[in-house]
Amino acid sequence: MSRLTRRQFIRRSGVFGAASLALPAILAACGDDDDATDGAAGDGTTSGSGSGTSAGTSGRTSAGTSGGGGDGRLFFENWPEYIDPTEDGARGTVDRFKKATGLKMKYTEAFNDNNEYFALIQPLLGAGKKIEPDIIAPTSWLAGRLITLGWVDKLPLDQVPNAKNLRPDLIKPSWDPTGEYSLPWQTGITGIAYNLDATGRELKSVEDLFDPAFKGKIGMLTEMRDTVGLILLGMGVDPSTIESFDQAADAFDRLGAAKADGQIRAFTGNDYLDDLSTGNFAACIGWSGDVVQLSRDNPAVKFIIPEDGGISWADTMVMPKGAENRDSAAEWMNFVYDPVQAAQLTAWVQYVSPVAGVREEVAKIDPELAESTLLFPDDATLKRLHAFANLPEDVEAEFDVAFSDIVGA
Amino acid sequence: MAATEVEAGPPAARRVDLIGLGALLVAGALIAAIGMRLITGSLAVLATVLLLAVVLGLVFAAVAGGPDTRRRLAPYGLLKPGMLWLALFYLAPLFTLLRASLSTLPSRFAVEAEFDWNFGNYADAFSDFGAQFGRGFLYAGIATLLCVVIGYPLAYVIAFRGGRWRNVLLGLVVVPFFTSYLIRTIAWSSLLADSGPIVGTIEGLQLTGLFEAAGIIDNGRLINTPAAVIGGLTYNFLPFMILPIYVSLEKIDPALIDAAKDLYSTAGAAFRKIVLPLSVPGVFAGTLLTFIPAAGDFINAEYLGNPNTTMVGNSIQDQFLVQNNTPLASAMSFVLMIIIVVAVLSYTKLLGTEELS
Numbered sequence: 001m002s003r004l005t006r007r008q009f010i011r012r013s014g015v016f017g018a019a020s021l022a023l024p025a026i027l028a029a030c031g032d033d034d035d036a037t038d039g040a041a042g043d044g045t046t047s048g049s050g051s052g053t054s055a056g057t058s059g060r061t062s063a064g065t066s067g068g069g070g071d072g073r074l075f076f077e078n079w080p081e082y083i084d085p086t087e088d089g090a091r092g093t094v095d096r097f098k099k100a101t102g103l104k105m106k107y108t109e110a111f112n113d114n115n116e117y118f119a120l121i122q123p124l125l126g127a128g129k130k131i132e133p134d135i136i137a138p139t140s141w142l143a144g145r146l147i148t149l150g151w152v153d154k155l156p157l158d159q160v161p162n163a164k165n166l167r168p169d170l171i172k173p174s175w176d177p178t179g180e181y182s183l184p185w186q187t188g189i190t191g192i193a194y195n196l197d198a199t200g201r202e203l204k205s206v207e208d209l210f211d212p213a214f215k216g217k218i219g220m221l222t223e224m225r226d227t228v229g230l231i232l233l234g235m236g237v238d239p240s241t242i243e244s245f246d247q248a249a250d251a252f253d254r255l256g257a258a259k260a261d262g263q264i265r266a267f268t269g270n271d272y273l274d275d276l277s278t279g280n281f282a283a284c285i286g287w288s289g290d291v292v293q294l295s296r297d298n299p300a301v302k303f304i305i306p307e308d309g310g311i312s313w314a315d316t317m318v319m320p321k322g323a324e325n326r327d328s329a330a331e332w333m334n335f336v337y338d339p340v341q342a343a344q345l346t347a348w349v350q351y352v353s354p355v356a357g358v359r360e361e362v363a364k365i366d367p368e369l370a371e372s373t374l375l376f377p378d379d380a381t382l383k384r385l386h387a388f389a390n391l392p393e394d395v396e397a398e399f400d401v402a403f404s405d406i407v408g409a
Numbered sequence: 410m411a412a413t414e415v416e417a418g419p420p421a422a423r424r425v426d427l428i429g430l431g432a433l434l435v436a437g438a439l440i441a442a443i444g445m446r447l448i449t450g451s452l453a454v455l456a457t458v459l460l461l462a463v464v465l466g467l468v469f470a471a472v473a474g475g476p477d478t479r480r481r482l483a484p485y486g487l488l489k490p491g492m493l494w495l496a497l498f499y500l501a502p503l504f505t506l507l508r509a510s511l512s513t514l515p516s517r518f519a520v521e522a523e524f525d526w527n528f529g530n531y532a533d534a535f536s537d538f539g540a541q542f543g544r545g546f547l548y549a550g551i552a553t554l555l556c557v558v559i560g561y562p563l564a565y566v567i568a569f570r571g572g573r574w575r576n577v578l579l580g581l582v583v584v585p586f587f588t589s590y591l592i593r594t595i596a597w598s599s600l601l602a603d604s605g606p607i608v609g610t611i612e613g614l615q616l617t618g619l620f621e622a623a624g625i626i627d628n629g630r631l632i633n634t635p636a637a638v639i640g641g642l643t644y645n646f647l648p649f650m651i652l653p654i655y656v657s658l659e660k661i662d663p664a665l666i667d668a669a670k671d672l673y674s675t676a677g678a679a680f681r682k683i684v685l686p687l688s689v690p691g692v693f694a695g696t697l698l699t700f701i702p703a704a705g706d707f708i709n710a711e712y713l714g715n716p717n718t719t720m721v722g723n724s725i726q727d728q729f730l731v732q733n734n735t736p737l738a739s740a741m742s743f744v745l746m747i748i749i750v751v752a753v754l755s756y757t758k759l760l761g762t763e764e765l766s
Binding site for chain 1: 517519604627628633727730731733
């Protein structure tokens with residue numbers, strides 16, 4: 001996968017024409033609309049090769065056009081490298097879904113950063129207009145914000161029998177207390193990723209990110225809860241207990257100082273992978289599955305949960321207000337919550353699946369993978385993971401201002 | 410001549426002039442008011458009708474009046490298309506921006522800012538982003554200077570030594586423009602990468618120490634440094650410097666230089682006294698074409714810089730598109746615009762030539 005195609009995900013001009021002035025859109029426009037998935041999905045208009053021939057795993061034979069209004073073409077907008085593509089003779093999830101149901105589907109990878117994505121949809125959803133995707137995958141805190149703002153619709157969960165497979169700890173989560181608006185896509189771990197060639201030594205703790213030897217070679221995320229959360233852990237503070245800004249002020253000072261003295265090379269969204277792979281970043285804050293995927297191609301790249309602990313998070317499927325293809329969306333959620341399907345997804349993305357029973361299915365595909373504590377955290381690992389506290393809105397505003405003062409341009 | 414005629418003319422003729430001027434002012438004010446959204450909805454429709462009436466009224470007055478009236482109104486009629494064009498596509502957006510810069514977001518996730526003469530945005534623009542303004546102008550200034558230093562000799566060689574290769578050489582200057590600006594900048598980020606060919610070559614030649622001493626390489630990295638940002642700006646805007654300088658050099662008659670030499674001038678003196686003064690308009694145009702866009706650029710700092718090298722363009726982009734803080738972003742755009750206008754005006758005063766000012 002080339003540097004450019006990977007960058008194409010940053011922002012898609014085809015999705016929000018109004019945002020086409022944004023620079024990544026210009027780049028995205030260089031590629032054909034359908035190339036952006038890097039072959040992960042192919043274009044929905046081609047409708048899979050087995051359209052109409054299959055009975056469908058859910059036993060339903062709904063034609064695309066009957067899908068709860070809309071044009072029958074399901075549109076899922078997700079983060080990059082977040083689904084198994086059709087490659088090496090194996091059929092990717094999107095193609096399997098299209099073949100199994102005969103539905104049309106468009107899959108894009110426009111998420112790079114939650115704040116950026118929110119800024120993109122805010123003018124539309126805030127003005128009561130619809131956005132194009134039927135399903136989007138914000139991180140839990142943003143999903144919580146969208147739910148509070150009333151910018152998402154309830155999911156058609158009565159049409160998703162497989163939703164019963166949701167992992168017990170994710171039922172009625174803090175960001176969606178009724179559990180009616182969101183269904184997790186993947187959950188995962190924020191830790192430290194490093195390139196052994198560039199560091200020359202193994203890393204252990206958050207403190208390593210502040211090692212003067214790596215001056216100018218450290219990357220951090222524009223995701224406040226990941227970056228500040230990990231620094232808090234490094235200072236011995238559990239981010240799940242944060243209630244006021246004062247409790248985190250020291251971590252912000254530390255971050256500000258590290259930026260000012262040039263320790264930090266860049267604050268990135270999901271685009272940290274290139275810099276990590278080439279060694280521009282000796283070490284950075286990263287997401288477990290991404291880095292494990294990358295280390296398959298580049299063994300020098302490693303991921304650790306630092307000894308101080310790691311951050312756990314969830315990206316969750318929600319349906320923006322007014323999304324049209326509700327039936328198809330229900331079909332999709334049902335499909336990916338089938339443990340057999342979810343296992344194939346997990347084996348590729350290497351994140352922690354929100355679907356119960358995936359481990360057994362993964363064991364059938366790759367027994368070694370089923371033993372990985374990064375994919376299936378055992379109790380000892382779970383004890384080291386902390387979710388960032390659910391901040392009340394006024395406190396969150398304080399955090400956001402302080403954070404954007406440091407990482408913002 | 411027209412002025413003396415007005416002075417000498419009867420009072421009626423002077424009034425005709427006032428009608429023309431008044432019509433222009435009314436039309437301009439209406440467009441500005443619509444732009445600032447001081448009048449909206451059905452009032453705006455009414456204003457548009459009024460605008461059309463003013464234009465048609467002027468035409469009617471000119472046609473119905475005698476030849477004398479027509480002659481006096483003609484300049485205003487001729488100005489009208491240009492003025493209205495400017496009002497529609499420049500003044501109206503400008504006023505919208507001005508209005509946004511004086512607005513306040515009523516709540517954190519509000520979409521529409523409310524206009525309330527909030528000058529606080531301007532105070533914030535200066536207090537929070539002073540460093541970015543400073544860096545923006547500093548980097549743009551250095552890049553412009555480098556462009557002159559590199560571009561002038563190049564244009565000189567093409568113009569005077571290019572011979573029949575002139576057009577080919579000029580074409581080669583422009584060829585990189587066939588690729589997107591963004592792609593070229595991102596290409597530099599691979600070339601300058603820590604494990605990339607340029608750092609590798611410098612290390613191979615054992616010159617790292619020298620470059621570190623010069624402040625170009627920082628802890629073994631070339632990219633994500635101020636030097637990379639300035640280099641990127643220089644590279645991207647160089648053709649805007651070369652082309653105007655080339656045009657002004659190309660117009661110089663070589664016979665002038667021959668004449669200088671016939672009068673026992675040295676080559677250096679001939680260049681100083683003849684070529685350089687005659688090419689000043691090109692340098693002047695080139696610096697404006699380079700400095701103004703470079704000062705507002707954000708792509709080079711985004712891809713080649715680090716968190717401490719952000720320019721004002723990055724801040725404006727961040728406030729507009731990531732923070733969704735339109736009022737602050739508009740205020741910053743305005744400040745940037747005003748500083749550039751003042752800078753350009755003083756520069757014009759200093760170096761301006763008759764051809765341009």
